[in-house]
Amino acid sequence: MKASSPIATSPIWPEAPADRPSGLTRSQHKSPGEPAAGRSVATERAGKARAPKRGQPDREPGLKRANFGRGAGLPTLLLLPQVLILLFFFFIPSLRALTQSVLLSDPFGTTVHFVWFDNFKTLFASGEYRQSLVTTAWFTVAQNVITLAIAVVLAFATDRVVRARSVYRTLILLPYAIAPAIAGILWAFLFNPVVGPLAHMLHALGISWDPNRNPNDALWLVIMAASWKHICYDYIFLVVGLLAVPVSLMEAAAVDGAGPIRRFFLIALPMLGPTIFFLAVMNFIYGFFETFAIIDAVTHGGPAGATNILVYKVFVDGFINLDLGSSAAQSVLLMTFALICTLLQFRYFDHKVNYGV
């Protein structure tokens, strides 16, 4: 534990009167009941010295040791824009989604009833929603597997080559700049059953391809467009991750007779485990939420609901069918899913610290 510098805790600053009690956080700083901490260096030090006995860290998490002391005026002012924006455009909307999900209102909003969990019950009873769940599952899992598999192979190859490495990297990263909607339009053209050059090749091979009529074809089309757009993201994280694998480890394994491919699978890939886990979670988030644009630009959820993924259904039910209760209930289910993903990501944070990747 570091001893706090006298400068850091003494009240030099007119903006930061040191004698304000800090109810939320004081116990981490000094012994309870100590009045006017920070006013004298001696008491502060004494308080600090006692802290570790209670198993507490010597300072609040995420606070600089050299800070500007107490005083709530300036920090409140600094935080105000962020908090106001979050309040108006994040917290209030999220709470409204929660309340709407247990209300039933007609499209014109004239009558509103409290219906407990009826919206959720209706949702799970409806075949349409269950179909949407299945579609989303297929869509996200396929997109995830394709994206990760291609990205791993490309990252491995990039790690091996020396010449022209940055050229390859630049080209492969290009789709990051392209909006999902535009990626969707490009692929819609390539696989357009009438004029698309790739659709023509499929027809020449004797495959009847028509994403406008055949549900499976439509689903594959959006999966391909979504994967194409997202490979670059996984790729760059894997390239960076591979750079962090210690060369000494690789050399030791090479001396022991392990070839490049064996080394990749037995050393590099396990070390990239946390990164791949993180990327899988990010791919799910991408597939669940950001692919809305691809669906809307290419298939409009059709044909016959074959590409009607959950987030698209929220949009259709909320803005076109004006079924606010159901749409809000779907939003709440999606929120739950997003929460799970975020919590999974925290696991990644822990792992990342341990492995140092």
Add this chain to the structure above:
Amino acid sequence: MVERAPILDMICHAILIAGAMLVCVPLYFAFVAGSLTIAEVQKVPLPWLPGDQFLANLQTAWVKADFSRSFLNSIVVALGITAGKIVVSLLSAFAITYFRFRYRMLAFWLIFMSLMLPIEVRIVPTFEAVANAALPLQWLADLLHVADLWKWVSGHDVTIALEWNMVNTYPGLILPLIASATATFLFRQFFLTVPDELCEAARLDGASPLRFFWSILLPLSVSNIVALAIILFLFGWNQYLWPLLFTTDKDMATAVIALKNLIPRADSEPAWNIAMSGALLAMLPPTLVILLLQRWFLKGLVDSSK
């Protein structure tokens, strides 16, 4: 490289060329289609070599999608999101790392929670919130019976009807997309790595907190700011769902939304040549950003996801 493996290296080059082709072939076909006349683009199969109508098609697409207006909108929105998010995030990250105040952890967790829910899942209520941003104030007024209070005080009968409609405005397009905390956390992480001695020295020299922020912290953060700005610009330019809902007026459409109107639908003339020219135009600014600022882009991409 640990050992020489020429065959494997050749395979690796082949894999990378295949990867680059995977990216470039759709773009090349878009270019070819964008350079043909409408009659040529409907011929099957599509020719491998571009035609001579590229510039003419670009011009048609530019006019048809009203890109001169929508590009301006996209630039304003993308830059607005970038600047807004960076300013707001820098300030709040400074507040939660450099000040010890009572609600610090509360503020931290409030900001932190917003990381968890992407805008797509709260799209309907967010739309309502922006269609009338004054709604929460209205509830507050109703809850506190401000109208009755006013009647009691002044004797006049009033009804309070607050409305602040942001549909089809730049703030409406920008503000909801600023409401997330990723950038705040990036800056917080960075501030935690800044040596404590700098702050101590500044304090000894009598610098105020804002002076320290402006003269020391901000110059140190420049590389982080640039890297993040690129990612945020791409994020802003490529937005789709929010501008789609939010721009009922054609004059407020962003480039990506305006492009949507060029896609041939089942019952219209299949003008794929125009659609592809438009797609190339709409992806040009972000592509240039990535190509010209590649080093910063890579840093931003890797940093902003941590």
